[in-house]
Amino acid sequence: MLPQRPNLDQLRRQAKELRDRARSGDTDRLGALPVTLASAQLVIAREHGFASWAKLKDEVERRTTDLAQRVEAFLEASVDGRTGRAVRLLAETPAIAGHDFRTAVVLGDAARVRDLLARDPGLATRPDQRSGWTPLLGVCNSRWHRIEPERAAGLVEVARLLLGAGADPNGAVGSPGRRGHCSPLYAAAGLAGHPALARLLLEHGADPDTPAALYHTAFHDGDHACLRLLLEHGARAEGSATLGAAISVDDAQAVRLLLEAGVDPRVPLPADSLAEVDPATPPIPAVTAALEHDCSAELIEVLLERGADARAEAHVMAVRRGRTDVADLLTRYGARDDTGGIDRFLGACVRADRAEAERLRPPLDRLGTDDLASIVHAAYHDNAAAVDLMLDLGFPLDARGDDGATALHAAAAAGGLRTVRLLLARGADLEAVDTTWGSTPLTWASVGSGFRMGHAEAPDWVAVVQTLIEAGASPHEPWVAGKPPSGEVGALLRRYGLAPENDEDEAQA
Structure with a gap:
């Protein structure tokens, strides 16, 4: 059993010593497990009554980490998407909820935030010393509306209180386009997916074209509420990149909304919007991108209806990938048929049409x-x-x-x-x-x-x-x-x- 105040470094040393002894031939404690540090850690964990090293490590940290450290871990998990960890930390240490202004903000505890602001109005705009974030960034990044939906209204009210006390709806940290950049609207709409909160920010003057907000809604906005909201308020600057994002996740409805808002499908898409990381990759035609990402015929037809080019090379790609539905669609929209025998052979293979593949086999x-x-x-x-x-x-x-x-x-x-x-x-x-x-x-x-x-x-x-x-x-x-x-x-x-x-x-x- 673990001592009351276990030492994680000591447990790690025990695991390394067990591994080293096993490498020297003493494998009794490892049994059939491979001779690795991970196996040794697993054995140490089991000997202390835990099913895995991770569970042992969590228990050691629970016993040895003070409240202030657990609060910091809770805040980080609450805003970066590690919702399971946030829930566990709060369940293990309920005192986190009442610890300070920051925890009240991310949990949407409006009554407590109101009371603390009445005592010290400067809290509304004072950046956190550790992260540099303002409280408004904290509430906009909070995922607690997804963890416990009943907290959603409280989070919106907290943001309303902060804005009323002078918080800047456009106050961002970091530089646009660089790692670490975050603005309230980008967080609420593009990361946390909280449409009521995004609407409140827009009503208070948030720029709908704040960097990354429109683009990220295409990845994280399953019901399209935030995407509709940003488009209704005039967001357009990231139109082509957002179209690329919607195509990369095969979201025909998001594509339709973007095209109805005026995004031009004839403009080639930035390669990085389609997860192409090579900066030398040239922009990609929309239909070609849709085929590369195995999108539905429905999405491709939406592009074609709105004027996307029906290119011969896209028709060749559709045939090679066995997408007869898309090949026929492209033909109807005027694509030239430049396919050769190898293209048709590969298409037959993908369709598992043995007879046709053997007939065309080069x-x-x-x-x-x-x-x-x-x-x-x-x-x-x-x-x-x-x-x-x-x-x-x-x-x-x-x-x-x-x-x-x-x-x-x-x-x-x-x-x-x-x-x-x-x-x-x-x-x-x-x-x-x-x-x-x-x-x-x-x-x-x-x-x-x-x-x-x-x-x-x-x-x-x-x-x-x-x-x-x-x-x-x-x-x-x-x-x-x-x-x-x-x-x-x-x-x-x-x-x-x-x-x-x-x-x-x-x-x-």
Whole structure:
């Protein structure tokens, strides 16, 4: 059992000593677990009565962290999206709620905020010494309206009190376009997704074109309330970038709202709005971008109806990807048919039309790198029938797609269990590394679970990770700093003794 005041550094040293002894041959305490620091940490945790090192670490921190430190952790979790951690901290230490003005603000405790402002009106505009944020930024970033919807009205009232006491609705921290930049409207509309709060800010003079606000609503605004609100108030400056964001998440309704507001679909989209990070990447035509992101025919038709170019190259891409619905749509809107035999062959493969693919089959040496990458694209969709057909037709298992990923990387990232099992049965290399990050399919599955990557109809990252490990995948750092797995996959990795090196990364809630 843990002592009343446990020492986390001492427990870490015990785990390292256990690992070192195991490396020297004394593996009794590790049993069948791999000889890693993560395994040693798991053993230490179990010996103290905890199911994982993370749970042991949480308990140690709970016993040894003073209230002021827990308040800081609570405030950070309440505004950066780690809602599970915020809830746990408040449940474990209810005194956090009444600790100071900042906790009252992020919790939407309007009565307490009103009382404290009456005593010291300067609190409304005084920046926090640690973060530099004003109280208005705190309330606008708070996620407690999502954690406990009954707090939503209180958060709006807190913002009203702050604005009435002199808070600046346009008071931002950081420089636009740089990490750390935040304004009240960007936070309320683009990050927290709180339309009533965003409306209050606009009524008090917030600039609807505040940097990043319109763009981020396309990623986080599921019911489009904040997007409608910003457009109604004249936001337009980020129109093309916002259109790119809406396309990248296949949101036909958001695209329709943007086009109705006057965003021009004929203007090529900034590459960075579509998650293309290479600054040298030229702007991308809207329909091409929609095809690249496997958008619905409905979204693509909305673009075409509003004047987006029906380009011949988009028609070729649609045929190669087996998107006969989009190819026909583009033809109706005037796209020229420039497809060749290889394009139609690849389309037949993606559709798993064996007879047509065999009829059109070219010599394998006529297929270029991009052609062979079709198998990786099919794996990213968990299209096991297409992958199986392509392998039968001679596509190599080690064909590379984006980022130098193999089909197994792509299927693992997408949680595509059917395709993962098929590829393993066909001899895919468990230890292949991509050419960008040098990571294995197991790492791709871990990261994919956290980001919910791919286009599998029924993704199952837990089963994929378990399948890869039981097939013999080596634990090549399945945890990537800043890209944690889902909570379920994180728990599974820990059960296999595969916690992060110092277990500082938390799985996503």
